[in-house]
Amino acid sequence: MKVWVPRDAAAKALGADAVADAFKAAGAEVVRNGSRGMIWLEPLVEVERDGVRVGYGNATVEDVAAILEGSAETLGPVEEIPFFAKQNRLTFQRCGVIDPLSLEDYEAHGGLAGLRRAIDMEAADIVAEVTESGLRGRGGAGFPTGIKWETVRKADAPQKYIVCNADEGDSGTFADRMIMEGDPFCLIEGMVIAGLGVGATKGYIYLRSEYPDAIEVMNAAIEIARQNNVLGRVLQSSHEFDLEVRVGAGAYVCGEETSLLNSLEGKRGIVRAKPPLPALEGFLGRPTVVNNVISLATVPVIFEKGAAHYASFGLGRSKGTMPIQIAGNVKYGGLFETAFGMPLGELVNDIAGGTITGRPVKAVQVGGPLGAYFAPEKFDTPFAYEPFDGAGGLIGHAGVVLFDDSADMLGMARFAMEFCAVESCGKCTPCRIGAVRGVETIDRIGRGDASAIPLLVDLCETMKDGSLCALGGFTPYPVMSALEQFPEEFTGVREAAE
């Protein structure tokens, strides 16, 4: 009997390896798939019955015999679970479905169709297809991917690079990790197409060291891709492309693209001033595409189904779909890929079911440690780039972190400053010193010194205006959004957060 037990890190963190071993010991054929993204059900074991994959949630070693006999309580067909059925899975169409390290499985589920189409296209047409799809960078800034590629394509240089940003440091995000663990060939295919489009023959995936499972799967997939001419001489054509994983070393700021390039070159991860743009002078001074994992992993489906198909999803200038990651104090936490435009409140309350503690949602932080807190009053904001910007926030890499009413918002503001101080690359004073002052100022406020509130506001202004990158520049978002929406927590004597 064939049984799927995810190898995704979240499933492993909840005991999937022992469950997989128990199935093997019982004689079952075990496939280690990626996660379907319903993390609250992990380990989510699947068994095929009458041609349909049915699920068993929170499976333990003790459940193995009953699952094999068919007597265990089942969730029914996995794809009919409402959280899954309500999605528009484009980028994540195969994640959780296939064996991540089976190229055969990958091709049987639409893999390489996009690359086969791209390989017969002119480079300019490849880039135009991406532009027409409306794809914008999923790493945070939302810059149009096609325009970035066009700059690199037009640059004249003996060597160009595709660098995949897999540093995914934002709290509340795990989409990059999930696709690398669950559908690594999809990222490889996207990077090869990027190489064909801009004329680059070499790629790097800068993958954070906190993701040992993703590193293992990516390296194995690259080796398989080389053996099967997905990498190397691409599909036996005259095009060359090869790829390497490079492991980060625990610095959040190295997710910033120029800091990342310095790190890749073996330097301190200090942010570079722009210009020059990495597109013109990137890795080793050569024209370089730096794109987020999800941006690149979305490219294959754009080529498989066509730019128009992709662009038909979404809202306004936010085209296509976004894998939204719902985390923190949440009942149904996981990855939910949907067209841009769903109101935040629908995501938080209907899709995610509110908090796991059952207490009211006090606020959600959207977009990682540099993202704003949204109180329920703002839950009508549609999940898309411009509406979030308009509401004083950002979607970033689309992490949504729920907090219940016990959350200490002054403490969260303090943490934002503390994090900035720990992770600052040190280049600009408002960030390096300002963040330390920020912690001290918030502590004063916490001790009941209301006169420090205007100082905090001033400091945030200085950081916003005087920082070279978004670490110092956006840390004011979580701080100011907490202060503005929960002013009562910033007055009166209270215990310091830590």
Next chain:
Amino acid sequence: MTATAAPPDSAEIAAIILKNMPLEGPLLPILHDMQANFGCVPDAARPQIADALNITEAELHGVISFYHDFRREPAGKHVLKICRAEACQAMGANDLSDKVLELLGLDWHGTSSDGRVTVEPVYCLGLCACGPAAMVNGKVRGRVSADALVQEVSA
């Protein structure tokens, strides 16, 4: 803490450097390999690395010290990393880490006097939907409790 790993052997250091030299930007891979081999980036390796890459030892120090991952001395027998980031805080990570540190009698980055365990903060492990999260000797753990973590590093 006292290093129990084998003292770095200069031929081994040379081999690690040599293996990585063909790479574009070989320094981080060299440092990672040093740490995998010796449990840290040994001071004794610095002159050889600097020499091979044609950089000063001061520059090399600047790089090594920039990154949270690289150690000057080997960690304890067990390395426990506890996530301190927002999504895990929403699930009680602050109380969890307070309790773990108290039970182990350590502060962040501390190693127990018997060399058994080192505790470090980490900012997100991508396990934000099953927090609080931790990593024990490179293995991921979700929905952790202080007692279970301390138990796991007790042997």
